[in-house]
Amino acid sequence: GQNIDQPTEMTATEGAIVQINCTYQTSGFNGLFWYQQHAGEAPTFLSYNVLDGLEEKGRFSSFLSRSKGYSYLLLKELQMKDSASYLCAVRVHTGGFKTIFGAGTRLFVKA
Amino acid sequence: DSGVTQTPKHLITATGQRVTLRCSPRSGDLSVYWYQQSLDQGLQFLIQYYNGEERAKGNILERFSAQQFPDLHSELNLSSLELGDSALYFCASSQLLAGGYNEQFFGPGTRLTVL
Numbered sequence: 001g002q003n004i005d006q007p008t009e010m011t012a013t014e015g016a017i018v019q020i021n022c023t024y025q026t027s028g029f030n031g032l033f034w035y036q037q038h039a040g041e042a043p044t045f046l047s048y049n050v051l052d053g054l055e056e057k058g059r060f061s062s063f064l065s066r067s068k069g070y071s072y073l074l075l076k077e078l079q080m081k082d083s084a085s086y087l088c089a090v091r092v093h094t095g096g097f098k099t100i101f102g103a104g105t106r107l108f109v110k111a
Numbered sequence: 112d113s114g115v116t117q118t119p120k121h122l123i124t125a126t127g128q129r130v131t132l133r134c135s136p137r138s139g140d141l142s143v144y145w146y147q148q149s150l151d152q153g154l155q156f157l158i159q160y161y162n163g164e165e166r167a168k169g170n171i172l173e174r175f176s177a178q179q180f181p182d183l184h185s186e187l188n189l190s191s192l193e194l195g196d197s198a199l200y201f202c203a204s205s206q207l208l209a210g211g212y213n214e215q216f217f218g219p220g221t222r223l224t225v226l
Contacts, residue, residue, distance in 0.1 A: 096167025
């Protein structure tokens with residue numbers, strides 16, 4: 001089966017750095033995405049990894065290790081507006097291309 | 112604003128009824144995806160259309176069906192509604208069928224409440 005695990009909740013302090021981990025067991029791996037979702041709103045795209053390594057995009061970085069089935073999202077210089085759910089999603093190629101989302105990690109940023 | 116529009120924003124109906132959710136993708140996007148998000152649940156992929164054809168199917172119930180029209184807008188039909196169908200239904204669109212970056216842009220969602 002296809003499975004994606006990420007912590008349910010995390011709390012961090014404004015200005016700090018937080019790392020949100022994601023592990024996956026899937027077949028037909030075709031890329032990993034991170035999305036941000038504020039409560040009651042649509043998910044918005046943050047990052048995409050298909051090869052091993054680190055992708056940096058401003059305050060956000062995402063890392064992928066395909067051999068370990070592992071990714072993390074790193075958020076630097078946390079701001080209050082970063083309080084949201086962060087969704088790890090894996091695209092697989094099985095009977096068409098499908099994107100499987102993890103349950104999300106709810107991040108609380110405190111002052 | 113992602114450029115993806117969904118109507119209606121809210122829908123309240125009774126068990127056993129049938130509803131239709133509508134989605135217009137971003138200009139130029141050929142792929143449309145439907146997702147269901149129940150309370151405290153992750154996004155569940157339902158189905159994908161590309162340029163009018165069904166291309167991938169997830170855990171979509173037989174009571175649910177979808178289609179994509181020649182103007183590329185899509186509709187998700189939910190019938191014989193049950194209490195458990197209450198959820199946020201998101202539509203997303205992307206340029207390509209698959210592969211590469213092909214990020215998905217999500218609409219604001221339709222909140223369905225079945226009473």
